[in-house]
Amino acid sequence: MKIDLEVLASTEIRRKKPWPRIIWIGEEQESLLLLDAPGKRVSVLYVPSGKTKRRLSKITPLVEQVKCFTSTRNGRYLLGLLNNGELFIWHKDKDISKFIAGFDRLVDDFSEENFHINASDSCSHIFVSVGNRQFFLWAMEKGETILRDKVTTLKGTWHEVSVPTGMELPPLNARETSIASVFYENVSLGQCFQCSMVFNSDCILCVATVVLSFQIQH
Numbered sequence: 704m705k706i707d708l709e710v711l712a713s714t715e716i717r718r719k720k721p722w723p724r725i726i727w728i729g730e731e732q733e734s735l736l737l738l739d740a741p742g743k744r745v746s747v748l749y750v751p752s753g754k755t756k757r758r759l760s761k762i763t764p765l766v767e768q769v770k771c772f773t774s775t776r777n778g779r780y781l782l783g784l785l786n787n788g789e790l791f792i793w794h795k796d797k798d799i800s801k802f803i804a805g806f807d808r809l810v811d812d813f814s815e816e817n818f819h820i821n822a823s824d825s826c827s828h829i830f831v832s833v834g835n836r837q838f839f840l841w842a843m844e845k846g847e848t849i850l851r852d853k854v855t856t857l858k859g860t861w862h863e864v865s866v867p868t869g870m871e872l873p874p875l876n877a878r879e880t881s882i883a884s885v886f887y888e889n890v891s892l893g894q895c896f897q898c899s900m901v902f903n904s905d906c907i908l909c910v911a912t913v914v915l916s917f918q919i920q921h
Contacts, residue, residue: 712750714750715753716748720744722746726778726781735750745762768785769784770784771818775822776886784806784820787807788806789803789804799850800855803857810837817833817834818831818833821885827842829841838864840915841862844860883898896917
């Protein structure tokens with residue numbers, strides 16, 4: 704198979720410090736968002752000038768409180784987990800931000816640094832893992848919408864995801880653990896979620912996978 708690639712634009716980022724992550728964000732007007740880990744900087748990159756916009760009115764005030772960032776696969780939303788246990792959702796095109804509360808009451812030790820979050824394209828479901836042993840799912844309340852500008856908090860319910868007895872998980876504080884997750888649609892099961900962790904157990908490479916399916920609403 705032959706694939707031809709064409710360079711449409713190139714640029715140089717005019718910053719001395721590197722940017723660990725670059726994502727496409729937005730549907731109506733796409734932008735390149737530059738993210739630092741664990742979230743100390745955020746900027747919009749203008750291609751091909753190489754210039755960056757450092758101030759995003761809804762996001763910049765939250766940056767120093769962010770434990771981890773993610774974005775939906777369709778590029779519509781940017782999400783972040785804050786130090787106080789709240790999650791924020793930012794709709795880039797409409798410049799609307801929302802907050803989700805209650806997660807801090809589920810976690811005993813919120814000083815844990817290894818968090819992973821992911822969300823469905825509509826943000827109706829959000830998955831959060833704490834370390835390698837605790838998994839949570841947030842489901843948006845029926846009738847709620849992110850695009851209602853006057854309300855800052857989204858209503859929904861947190862659920863703890865139980866792992867089957869006997870399922871081998873990564874050792875606590877295992878630094879070499881890699882985690883990846885995805886929301887997807889299945890013809891028979893409807894909306895599904897899959898989270899996989901790859902880790903070493905002695906001399907064996909192990910993969911542990913959690914699969915969830917959500918009831919189809921008619």
